[in-house]
Amino acid sequence: MPPKKGQAFNRYDEDTKKEAVRLRVEEQWSYPMIREKLGIKSDAQIISWVRKYQSGESFEDYRGRWTKKHFSSVEEENTYLKAQVEYLKKLNPNLHGEGSWISKPGLGPSKK
Numbered sequence: 001m002p003p004k005k006g007q008a009f010n011r012y013d014e015d016t017k018k019e020a021v022r023l024r025v026e027e028q029w030s031y032p033m034i035r036e037k038l039g040i041k042s043d044a045q046i047i048s049w050v051r052k053y054q055s056g057e058s059f060e061d062y063r064g065r066w067t068k069k070h071f072s073s074v075e076e077e078n079t080y081l082k083a084q085v086e087y088l089k090k091l092n093p094n095l096h097g098e099g100s101w102i103s104k105p106g107l108g109p110s111k112k
Helices: 014-025 031-038 043-055 074-091
Strands: none
Touching: 014 031, 014 043, 031 043
């Protein structure tokens, strides 16, 4: 089911996620027991964390972020950011290209 407009999403800290996974995997607790103890809203959230744990993924939540959190070098980050810019230019070719008011001096917003 898609989220409702204006719906707030809970974000849980890494310790809560690890404890939920530990209780499920090591202690064999039921989902309702874990939800009640840790104040988690849904079984699906716990299931997702268990799957991430079992596949070796990080619990890091990248939802809504534009950039990767860690880059091995400035060059890697630069390449990543350039690719984003090119993607945005393809989505909106008039953003900074010829014919754009941004590229023509004196035609942009007035400076006071």
